[in-house]
Amino acid sequence: MQPQLEAMYQEIILDHYKNPHHKGLRDPYDAEAHHVNPTCGDEVTLRVRLAGVDAGDDAKIEDVSYDAMGCSISQASASVLTDLLIGRTVGEAQRVSEAFLALMQSKGEGEPDEDLLEDAVAFAGVSKYPARIKCALLSWMAWKDATSRAFAEESSS
């Protein structure tokens, strides 16, 4: 086993991969997004359920549920996402999401904020592999998309 490989596949990641949290699509939900990684065909369908959509950033994330097909990185990342975001306000979740994106773009040089990112700091090693960054971000992009849809639907209804 190579040190590089270990750096990427942290135990936390493999744990989430083998025992994903909050997996499966659940009702009720406010919006759903389906995202695909065109290079490899990985797919995720993700639903969000918000409380108090009209409160904007203060709306609370009641549930995030998902169904995903893909590699260990994209599966684990979806699992970690649900742990981190369920129960937060949308505003807080956005900060987490931005911190995760920054970590992914850090080319292995990032100093992740452990308090904010918790288990997600384990993905630091992934940022050295450009082709895998998209895997790690797939569910996060789907979450952003679903959330903005939830707001859009609210304001148009």
Next chain:
Amino acid sequence: MQPQLEAMYQEIILDHYKNPHHKGLRDPYDAEAHHVNPTCGDEVTLRVRLAGVDAGDDAKIEDVSYDAMGCSISQASASVLTDLLIGRTVGEAQRVSEAFLALMQSKGEGEPDEDLLEDAVAFAGVSKYPARIKCALLSWMAWKDATSRAFAEESSS
């Protein structure tokens, strides 16, 4: 004056260029062809008048007339062509035309048949310049084209 340049622009060529023979479009004629060199825009319109078209290769070339716009090589070549072909049978003219084509493809290594080609042997130097070969052949291609049209019209009438 360079030796290479002299080898290409033989006196004979410059003479034909300055004093072209049989130039101008004349009536009557059996067929006409218009050819263009797409690289440089040189143009020739050439007419043939045959006697005894139904005799095939034994038909006699009564006249070849032309109008041309182009460089010294294409002009001189048209002039030489008329000298060589007027009065011959189509069969003889084809042999001359083939000999001229072969000379042009000889890359300066050809041993031209002076009896057959007469003044046209002066073009031997042109065969070293790929871009100019097309100039030398322009009127010959138009002649071939016009002649086959003359036969085609005869046989369809």
Next chain:
Amino acid sequence: MTVTPQVEGLLDVDRIREDFPILSRTVRDGRPLVYLDSGATSQKPVQVLDAEREFYERHNAAVHRGAHQLAEEATDLYESARARIAAFIGARPSDIVFTKNATEGINLVAYAMSNAATAGPESARFRVGPGDEVLVTEMEHHANLVPWQQLCRRTGATLRWFGLTDEGRLDLGGLDELINERTKIVALTHQSNVLGTVNPVAKIAERAHAVGALLLADAAQSVPHAPVDVRTLGADFIAFSGHKMLGPSGIGVLWGRGELLEAMPPFITGGSMIEVVHLEDSTFLPPPGRFEAGVPMTAQAIGLGAAVDYLSAVGMDRVAAHEHALTAYALQRLGEVPGVRVVGPTVPEYRGGAVSFAVEDIHPHDVGQVLDDLGVEVRVGHHCAWPICRRYGIPATTRATFYLYNTLGEVDALVDGVRHAQKFFGTA
């Protein structure tokens, strides 16, 4: 490590590898490079790199345009490359068109067919419209699928396809129904870049020609790896890419039957493909000029000329035999690994050297990551042939592809790497 067995038909790879500078580099913490991704793009011998550089340093000029010495030399080199590349596939020089890649060659034919609607009567046989059918297969690379979807979209024609058998072969059961008098063109791959399958082009072409349809064979994976002669292949058009056959990036070839190219309207238009231009309208050169608008990929054509010289010197039958031996060995060794399933024919007959496989309970991305970490470079994903994955119910595959510079030892490294991945992810 396994002891490398004695196998028939192998090339003197040590000598060949000396010509490929990249093969002696290391990756990931000093691992020797095991390059098993030639199906995506091949590596280049110094002979090809030298030919390109020599052109730029001595003869560079715009071809077919200038009357000066450099332009003459450049034109000569460009046309001599065309002649040698044509000879390599048994074609006449005037029947091959240089494109930027195989993809452009296929698009050229697809666009010529929709352009035929507003071209002269000589192009009538290329016209397609509502009621007409365009036939592909379920194993096409996107390059030989999407252009036909788009042709159908532009013209109202209907797209149909051959399905696949569980063994990774074309299902030709419906041949006579699928190719019928409504069929205008059949576009199929000569050799699959995922399954390795070699398709019976001549047999399908026979049926296509019987109903007056054209046949285009995507030869992107066949011309680089086996002798291909257009005089016996049966196809009316073939397209392939230089970069997959030791040549530079940025150059491809479309071959077409002379009388078809002659009657086809142009695709990309501009300088160098015209006969006479007026502001109102223009007329076009005969092929191949008609299809080569603009200053062409001159250095790349010359580089590809050097590549076919290299391949011819080795001998395409020997290249094919070498890859056949590697493929047979890979199929056998991968077959011995529990949990590994080859997607595509599991026998080396009528197949080329693309070996795709699934490793139970490990996603191909993760297999690829472990292999990469060991210096073994394979491709993972849908390999630009997504419908194949759908057909076999898998999200993606791991794919190893071989070329004349690969060794049995590299196959061993692949198999060892797969076992390592299984250990790492705890599935074996």
Next chain:
Amino acid sequence: MTVTPQVEGLLDVDRIREDFPILSRTVRDGRPLVYLDSGATSQKPVQVLDAEREFYERHNAAVHRGAHQLAEEATDLYESARARIAAFIGARPSDIVFTKNATEGINLVAYAMSNAATAGPESARFRVGPGDEVLVTEMEHHANLVPWQQLCRRTGATLRWFGLTDEGRLDLGGLDELINERTKIVALTHQSNVLGTVNPVAKIAERAHAVGALLLADAAQSVPHAPVDVRTLGADFIAFSGHKMLGPSGIGVLWGRGELLEAMPPFITGGSMIEVVHLEDSTFLPPPGRFEAGVPMTAQAIGLGAAVDYLSAVGMDRVAAHEHALTAYALQRLGEVPGVRVVGPTVPEYRGGAVSFAVEDIHPHDVGQVLDDLGVEVRVGHHCAWPICRRYGIPATTRATFYLYNTLGEVDALVDGVRHAQKFFGTA
């Protein structure tokens, strides 16, 4: 020989020439090469050749497809080249598309406009049909004329054009009538390859935008020779070729405004430009990926990246000043030769360094032959802009074009050669 005068703005050409191996070769019986045909294609510095070779020898792989280390390195180099080339013209990386040459870039837009007929509603603004007008000029290179003729042919739209003044400028008298509410796109050259004229793109774009039309500027002759910034140019699209700006053959660039590229349907389709592919239908990536089907011109993009680095290091304003000085000198010296008429502006203002001329009673082919014999390599013919010759009633011209590696002494050699031709043909 004339004594070379002191002129402002010249570069240190001796040092620059050391980077261009071809410039030290001889032609025709040992004559030093005087290369005055950079308007057709430029020569390449070793920095560009080294960048390409280094890529092939160290990093070659298929970009955007592999997950292994070579693929990562190749993708990085390719995208870094894109970013530097974009910066060179003041653009965002995602707004430039790699094509094989400028010709393909222009065709891309012309085909996207006819493809819009069968694309989604987001493409509606690109649709053209009967009653719509496409506007070009009488000074276009065939690359920016024939694709629009063909677009009109495919769609039933009408082609119109700006005429030229006797001085070789656009006749903008009819601007407001020619650009009207029926106009869908104006396609004009930024700098003429024959006349040298630099056109007032911003002014014309203002009128085009006022009526809702798009404007494409053919920048094949401007981007290589002067600073061009798409943020101030006024155009919606520009196209140019790498081979004319020290880069390799086989690579070009189309730049478009982000929101336009975003809404445009694809042109060439296949692998790497798709989002999701089903047998029935596919969806496409956002730009620039949507317009880059197939394995791209990777080494060539990297080579072009090295070329813009080279040009930036010299400074495009200094390149322009150098050429301006050569052009002014050439116009002056040719003006002194009896029987020589410059076709195009005879003052160096608002013009670049393409100097076309007619020599009384000597056909350009013959002028070119004499010059070639002296080692002076110019271009003769219609320079892929046939309508210009018709406009000025000449069969063809002789054209000298300059670049950063040319000297005043080479201008002298040109003028001496023209005088020699006159003596040879007995016209002076």
